[in-house]
Amino acid sequence: MSSGTVQLRAVTRRFSLGATSVTALDRVSLTFPRATFTAVMGPSGSGKSTLLQCAAGLDRSTSGSVTLGGTELTDLSETELTLLRRERIGFVFQAFNLLPSLTAEQNVALPLRLAGRRPSKARVREVLEQVGLGDRARHRPTELSGGQQQRVALARALITRPEVLFGDEPTGALDSRTSREVLDLLRAMVDREGRTVVMVTHDPVAASYADRAVFLVDGRVNGELTGAGAEDIAARMTRLETAPC
Numbered sequence: 001m002s003s004g005t006v007q008l009r010a011v012t013r014r015f016s017l018g019a020t021s022v023t024a025l026d027r028v029s030l031t032f033p034r035a036t037f038t039a040v041m042g043p044s045g046s047g048k049s050t051l052l053q054c055a056a057g058l059d060r061s062t063s064g065s066v067t068l069g070g071t072e073l074t075d076l077s078e079t080e081l082t083l084l085r086r087e088r089i090g091f092v093f094q095a096f097n098l099l100p101s102l103t104a105e106q107n108v109a110l111p112l113r114l115a116g117r118r119p120s121k122a123r124v125r126e127v128l129e130q131v132g133l134g135d136r137a138r139h140r141p142t143e144l145s146g147g148q149q150q151r152v153a154l155a156r157a158l159i160t161r162p163e164v165l166f167g168d169e170p171t172g173a174l175d176s177r178t179s180r181e182v183l184d185l186l187r188a189m190v191d192r193e194g195r196t197v198v199m200v201t202h203d204p205v206a207a208s209y210a211d212r213a214v215f216l217v218d219g220r221v222n223g224e225l226t227g228a229g230a231e232d233i234a235a236r237m238t239r240l241e242t243a244p245c
């Protein structure tokens, strides 16, 4: 299996709630090939975030297999999983999760510091320039716009050169213009650097930047669209959201 490819085979995630349980993912099998951009869509509660968490090794599936390259995530200890996430996976969330007391460059350098590595100034500058913020290195989050803060979060995710970048509604808190900037950057990560991007989104326009949109309903894969525009994706979502249970 090529590095940077994520594969889920019959992944089930059940949450126990007292005497009952919720099946958030029900035998989901999906491949996210290296150097592709996938949007994960579906109605609220369909299991999108759970899928992302299991695929990224942030949560453990109840059964099934999750691999990144040749590594079976379900076999790893917590420590091994932490190392894998740190070295091979990047994350961006709807909330930018920047530390307010640190400058942009200090926030970007944080993952390397946490890994006990000394970040090179040149590398920090390089990723900040990559996201168009070379001139904002010394700014603190409150001195940056929402779109700029999300770009700092993206630079922070990229500093370790991850094989895969997972985004959970990364443009959810942004207006349409700044969303486009972030989506263009995600697209460039795939096309120019061969990274794999998997993004949960409610927004058909955001999903149209991806190579394909995968749809979940009630924890199961309910089809996909390849190379579709925002209108076709929106029409599919409307059908899923209005379909009788």
Ligand SMILES: Nc1ncnc2c1ncn2[C@@H]1O[C@H](COP(=O)(O)OP(=O)(O)OP(=O)(O)O)[C@@H](O)[C@H]1O
Binding pocket: 015, 016, 017, 022, 023, 024, 042, 043, 044, 045, 046, 047, 048, 049, 050, 051
């Ligand atoms: N920690 C948890 N404990 C119990 N149930 C959970 C937990 N996390 C998720 N669920 C349940 O699993 C199902 C899927 O949730 P998930 O957050 O993955 O959906 P989603 O598609 O991302 O939803 P949304 O679009 O509203 O964010 C829901 O029924 C949810 O209530």
